[in-house]
Amino acid sequence: MTGTHMSAIAEAPAAAATADARKAGDWLLVATAILLCVWVLLPIYLLIVNALSSPQEVTAFPKRFFPSFDIGSLTFFINFAGVARALWNSVLVATLTMILSIGFGAPAGYALSRFDFPGKETFRFLVLMTRAFPLPLLALPLAVMFIRTGLDDTAIGLALVHTTLALPFAVLITFSLFSGIPVELEEAAWTLGCTRWQAFRKVILPLALPGIAASAVFAFTISWNEVFAAAVLTIENRTLTAFLLQSLGESPLYLKFAGGAALVVPALIFIFAVRKYLFAMWGIANR
Amino acid sequence: MAEIAIKGVAKRFGGFTALHQVDLTIADQEFMVLLGASGCGKTTLLRIVAGLETPSQGEMWIGGRRVDHLPPRDRGIAMVFQNYAVFPHLTVFENIAFGLRMKKLPQQEVERRVNRTAELMHIEQLLKRYSGQLSGGQRQRVAVARALAMEPDVILMDEPLSNLDALLRLEMRAELKGVLAASKTTTIYVTHDQVEAMSLADRIAVMHQGRIVQAASPVEVYRNPAARFVGSFIGNPPMNFLPAAKAANGSWSVAGLTLPGPKSDRQAIEFAIRPEDVEAGEAGLPAIVRVIEPLGPHTLVTCDVEGGLFRAVLESSATVAVGDRLRLAPKPERIRWFDPETTHAI
Incomplete structure (x- = not known):
């Protein structure tokens, strides 16, 4: 009796302390979340505001909170020499990347989810490890090899490099799927x-299709956003990212914003559309 | 005609042996229940019959045909899974029709069979729905209808009722029995629920640690367990066991009581009796009452007999109190004896 009484007294301040700690923890969590949101959203906001402003407004000060929805910079950018071709190259490379990553990634994901084989865990780890090699390190030997094999400056060559970047994600997403x-x-x-094949086609494929599509879109986005390999491995057939890197360096500010928006907005839309499956890849339920 | 013969089938997963040399013959149209605790190998055995698992050794015969090298689709079987496995992207109609379409039956025949089995399982009004719109019990009905529509030689059921609530389970159990008897198929039914096994089976195969311990009719399994495990697993409460020491040839001393028993070379064997096969009286096993549980029709009394736990089912009119000293007389014809080393019945 006395024992419980004493421990009750001892517990009261302890409980208050834990409550305080929890409250502080909550605040920290909220603050961190806000900071991260600002970190991500502020540049995007500035980008979009400036892209939708007239060239004069971009350099003007103070800034307007809402853009004037002047599409002068955007139209100028679209009609800029070489943009259309670069855009086409980007779409071509991204589409090839998408087909290759799903073509190789989905079967690997299926095998990982359905079969037990020796070295399965090692294989899963290695799939992720491919992302540990920095592309700049590989770029030079790759460029040399591509020139030797004649793959340099081709859409398929670049798509192969992008596929190695996108493949781990394709494998992991389809695996969880x-x-x-x-x-x-x-x-x-x-x-x-x-x-086995009929069961896959009639039962598994219809159920997995939305997720496979999401994983395809993600592969597309990775290729769409990739700039380093694209800049090193292509000269004539530049993708949009490589083209912008090369030609916008000395362009006026408002053109840079327009170009940036043209790159970022499609990628954002794609990622937003497939976010559910990206969460699923890391095992976080989002329902 | 589909007699099933399992001949010396064993299954090993790496170093773990799930099944040791199982032999079992199931007659045409027989309802065989594989009963055992989880991990006893009953589902593995069913999956080997289905062709979803390859035996490490042994032979599988269905309807006089050796099938252990055949894929599931060529074995003339249909299976009902524990989680129903109703295809979520198809309507109930298309679920039931799935196997029929794979057989490339004409549309008219598909419709006839789907409607007939849907009617049989009382799901005619659900044919246009998707599985997400069905309750667990309804999904169960769809899964059974899908299996029946195939008109298979053999239906395999893997704990089909274990995900249903108690009341629904009772209802489905009776319904399944009627439907399966009418369909004249051979059935193998896996369960860990002994009441389900007793009520459905023509024969029960009791499994323990990868072996079939006894395969016999429900009453036989209950009354004459072939091994100590069967007696301790079947029956609620299970059988009571007491050590028996040799008193003379063919006579054994159990808790101070001398009883006639089998002739054996052993000095000590085990005496066994079901809780409902004892009567409180003037003479019998000396027991001290520990717990009394009135259950309505009868009263379950847990006692100490020779320092061991002993349960007795007494008339609910019997007046007993905790701490009472009772004399529990076993019915002579219901006494069973087990060899403590082999655990087999003597």
Whole structure:
């Protein structure tokens, strides 16, 4: 009796202390979240505001909070010599990257989710490890090799490099996707007369398709955003990122903003569209 | 006609042996239940019959055909899974029709069979729905209808009722029994629920640690357990066991009581009796009452007999109190004896 009484007295300040600590923790969490949001959103906001302002307003001060929705800079940028071609190259390379990453990544993801094989964990780790090599380190040997094999300055050559960047994500996203589909559905299809391939096509594929599409969009975005390999490995057939890096350096400020917006906005939209699956990749439920 | 013969089937996963040399023959149209605690190998055995798992050794025969090299689709089986495995991207109609379309049956026949099995399972009004719009019980019905529509030789069921709530389980159990008897298929049904096993089975195969301990009719399994495990696993509460020391040839001393028993070379064997097969009276096993649980039709009394736990099911009219000293007389014809080393019945 006395024991419980004493511990109750001892617990009261302790409880208050934990409550305080929790409150402080909450504040820290909120503050961090706000800081991170500002960190990400502020540049995007400035970019969009400036891209949608007339050339005079971009250099003017003070800034307006809302843009004037003047599309002068954007139209000028679109009609700028070489932009259309670079845009086409970007789309071409990104599409090839998308096809290659899904073509190789989805089967790997399926195998990882459905089969046990020796070295499975090592393989999963290695898939991630490919991201540990900095591209600048690989760029020079790659450029030399590409020139030797004649892959330099081609869309497919660049797409291959981008595929190595996008593939780990494609494997991991499709892995979590296929793992989320109960194996019993596949087994039920087998007992109902399907071969392995038929079961995949009639049951697994329809269920996985939205996620595969999301993973494809993500691969597309990675290629769309990539600048280093694109700048090193292409000369004539520059993608939009490489083109902007090269030609906007000495352009007026408002053109830089327009170019930046043309790069960032599509990527943002893509990522936003597939965010659910990106969370799924890291095992965070987002429902 | 689909007799199933499992001949010397063993399964090893790495160093772990899930099944040791299992032999079992299931007659055409028989309802066989594989019963055991989780991890006893019953689901593995079912999956080997289905072709979802390859046996490490042994042979599988269905309907006089050796099938262990055949994929599931060529075995003439249909399976109902524990989590139902209803395809979420198809309507109930298309779920039931799935296997029929794989067989490339004409549309008219597909419709006829889907409608017939849907009617049988009382899900006619759900045919246009998706599985996300169904309750667990309804999904279960779809899964069974999908299996029945195939008109298979063999239906395999892997704990089909374990995800349903108690009341629904009771209802589905009776319904399944009727539907499966009418369909005249051979059935293998896996469960860990002994009441389910007793009520459904023509024969029960009790499994323990990768072996079939006994395969017999429900009453036989209950009354004459072939091994100590069967007696301790089946029946709620399970059988009571007491050590028996040799008194003379064919007579054994159990808790101070001398009982006629089997002739054996052993000095000590085990005496076993079901809780409902004892009567409180003037003579019998000396017992001290520890816990009394009135259950309505009868009263469950947990006692100490020779320092061990002993349960007795007594008439609910019996007046007993905690601490009472009772004499529990076992019914002579219900006494069973087990060899403590082999654990087999003597």
